[in-house]
Amino acid sequence: MEIRGLQRLIRPFRRSVPPESICLMSSPHRSHASQGEKARSRAPSSPLAVDHGIGPQCRRIGVHPARNAGMRELLEAVADGSLSPTQAEAKLKGYVTDDAGRFDAAREQRRGIPEAILAEGKSIQQVISLTELALETTDRALLTRVSDERFAALESALSESVPEATLERRYSTIRVVSPEYDSPSLDATVGIVTAGSVDAPVADEAHVVCADAGATVERIDDVGVAALDRTLDQVDRFRAADVLVVAAGREGALPTVVAGLVDTPVIGLPVSSGYGFGGDGEAALAGMLQSCTVLSVVNVDAGFVAGGQATLIARAIDAGRR
Incomplete structure (x- = not known):
């Protein structure tokens, strides 16, 4: 009865523990592995594991590739000065x-x-x-x-x-x-659009992230809806981009207008450039969230987040084109 009671306690715990922890709990000498354990041992490693050249078993117990076959090479690299201790730590732990x-x-x-x-x-x-x-x-x-x-x-x-x-x-x-950095290149264009020049600093966060990833960045600035002609004059440029980040403050209408004119993903970036009632980006955020067009929205002034989302889309587009 005591053993059965203990099993009842352990069973839900084991179900809640990730596979790598379960693997550590299991003896490597067990010859009577369950079907689930056998399936896990045969399962292919994750893309991250493949990139690092580690096998399924190593991946299951959470061992970093450098702790598998590459540990000696890491130590030798630190010893001969070709790798700093900090760089070795990054390879071992990921941080x-x-x-x-x-x-x-x-x-x-x-x-x-x-x-x-x-x-x-x-x-x-x-x-x-x-x-x-x-x-x-x-x-x-x-x-x-x-x-x-x-x-x-x-x-x-x-x-x-x-x-x-x-x-x-x-x-x-x-x-x-640094001079050693090998800049990537993506076959994808990200359009960064601003309603007014005051929105540029926040839009620049998105710009830098996308450009750093290797995407082509097309800036379309100061095309807010207060003068709708200047917005409509840029429709061809909007449509030429693979993904658009549209930054606007005040009532935040520009992303909705742009999203209604293109068939590409649009990311609304509310900016805290408005003032008074609904200022500091609150009205802009609310307006974008209530958009009747298909629109994704990030937080107020979250230029880095908008750029990161656009980068992931650009990477997927680049992969499809290759």
């Missing part, structure tokens, strides 16, 4: 740890979009340290909401620590690239 925080070096491989460093709310030293970690592990860094003060400090620090790096700035969005 690196510093006093400033943890940088997710494997996010782009896992998710298709790199981690961006949100400068707002961080100290200058945290911004500098995380940028240096990103450069060391991925050869480039993306930063959002970078103030003039933080940009000046970052530029000064990198001129000493990574003098060969290139800094590209669009308003408060920064891209830092």
Whole structure:
């Protein structure tokens, strides 16, 4: 009775635990594996596992590829100086740890979009340290909401620590690239549309993310619906893009109008440029969410999110064309 009671307790626990944990709980010498375990052992590894060259069994127990066949090569690379300890840590764990925080070096491989460093709310030293970690592990860094003060400090620090790096700035969005970075290329065009020039800083976050992924970025600025002729004059350019990010403040009508004119995905990006009742992007967000056209919407001022979503669509289009 005690054994049966224990089994009843364990059974739901095992069902709630992911396969990799179950694998660790199971003895490798069991010869009477269940059909489910046999099926899992025969199952192909995930795309991420294939990319790294690890097998199903290794994937099940959550072992990173570097801990499988590549551990010795990693150690030798660190020993001969061709790989830094930080780079080795990134390969082993997928992220690196510093006093400033943890940088997710494997996010782009896992998710298709790199981690961006949100400068707002961080100290200058945290911004500098995380940028240096990103450069060391991925050869480039993306930063959002970078103030003039933080940009000046970052530029000064990198001129000493990574003098060969290139800094590209669009308003408060920064891209830092080392000479070793191999820029990708996507056969896809992302249209970045703004209702007014005041919406440009937020739209630039989306611009930088899409351009960093290798997509062609077509900017169509200052075409708000207050003068509808200027909107309609751009219809051919709207339709030429594979995906559109449309940024607007105030009542946020532009994304709805654009989405009613094209057969491509449109991502509405509400901007906090409005004021008074419904200001700070609230009316823009509400209007886009209530759109009668087929429209996807991100949060207020979420330029990076809109750019990331457009990037994923652009990657899928590129894959189809190849």
